Amino acid sequence: xxxxxxxxxxIKKSMLAEWSQVPGAKQLLDLWLIGGTxxxxxxxxxxxxxxxxxxxxxxxxxxxxxxxxxxxFRLKMSYMHSAGIIGFMMQLIMLAMMLAYFNVTDNxxxxxxxxxxxxxxxxxxxxxxxxxxxxxxQFVHKVDTFSRLNSIIGTAAGFLIGTxxxxxxxxxxxxxLIKLTPPAYVAAIYRQILMGDKIKAAFKAPxxxxxxxxxxxxxxxxxxxxSLTATSEILFIVFWGSIFLIFMTELVKRKQSAIDIIK
Numbered sequence: 001x002x003x004x005x006x007x008x009x010x011i012k013k014s015m016l017a018e019w020s021q022v023p024g025a026k027q028l029l030d031l032w033l034i035g036g037t038x039x040x041x042x043x044x045x046x047x048x049x050x051x052x053x054x055x056x057x058x059x060x061x062x063x064x065x066x067x068x069x070x071x072x073f074r075l076k077m078s079y080m081h082s083a084g085i086i087g088f089m090m091q092l093i094m095l096a097m098m099l100a101y102f103n104v105t106d107n108x109x110x111x112x113x114x115x116x117x118x119x120x121x122x123x124x125x126x127x128x129x130x131x132x133x134x135x136x137x138q139f140v141h142k143v144d145t146f147s148r149l150n151s152i153i154g155t156a157a158g159f160l161i162g163t164x165x166x167x168x169x170x171x172x173x174x175x176x177l178i179k180l181t182p183p184a185y186v187a188a189i190y191r192q193i194l195m196g197d198k199i200k201a202a203f204k205a206p207x208x209x210x211x212x213x214x215x216x217x218x219x220x221x222x223x224x225x226x227s228l229t230a231t232s233e234i235l236f237i238v239f240w241g242s243i244f245l246i247f248m249t250e251l252v253k254r255k256q257s258a259i260d261i262i263k
Contacts, residue, residue: 003037003163004098011164022212023202028195030102031110032216035190036163037098038091038122039183042129043161044154045090049083050133054146080130087126092119110194117193125186128235131242132182138249161187168215179220182238185231191218192228 012029019025053076056062065075095118102108110118136153140146158164159174160181167178178184195218203209210225212218219225226234 003033003040003158004101006158006164007033015166019212024198025202026106027102027108028198028202030098030106030108031194031198032191032218033163034095034098034102035194036158036161036187036217037094038190039125039161039187040157040163041091041094042087042122042125042186043133043157043183046083046087046126046129047133047137047150047153049086050079050130050137051143051146051150052082053079054137054140055143057141058143080127080134083130083133084127087129088123091122091126095122114193118190121186121189121193125183125189128186128239129183131239131246135242135246138246157183160184162217163187166215167217167220178217179222182235184217185220185235185238188217188220188226188231189228189235191216192231 012033015029016025019029022028053062062075066072070078099108099110137146137149140149160178161184162178167175167184170178199209199212199218203212210219213225214221219227220231
């Protein structure tokens, strides 16, 4: 929601002035904002939901669950699924709100054929965000610490995903930082789905199309602009790599606990 307010009040006017010669610039930039905001929502909504696990852990609620037949693994999985579902639903709510607003103000509409792809990305990106948040908060066991971390991530997300400021307007170091942030790739996928047809219609020459995609973060660039497939493959690797790291960390924790009990 913050990204939408900032865009409407501060960012949109200057961006429109920069791209005023592009046909349908308003709709293009609105879709650009929607893609970035959905990626931010996946991160912040799932992180806030995961806070319930930290709260229950601190107040020993988890120990009560352990008295039942449920295993620690299944218990953690249930918290993870809850956070993922909440992140998914919040993305759909934000999508509906932004489409309704921009439909009224800028006559924006997206084809029904794109909705299935958007819903799929919303679902998968929510679980990716949960896994990444679990990885980041592995050693956080206090609500106060989690609240501070939540505030930092929530504030930084808009910049690190390239929503408050287009990636092309940032210095090289900041651009590299964004490219090392997995949710920025989620935003790129959203933007390619939402904006692809309109970009091709607006820019007749491929060189101008590529320049727009690079400057606005529609396609992230390393040695070349990443396609939708390449972007998805990177997120696939990040997802399973994060799961592996979480699994290894849990093994180390259990071994350490066993050693402490023996001592």
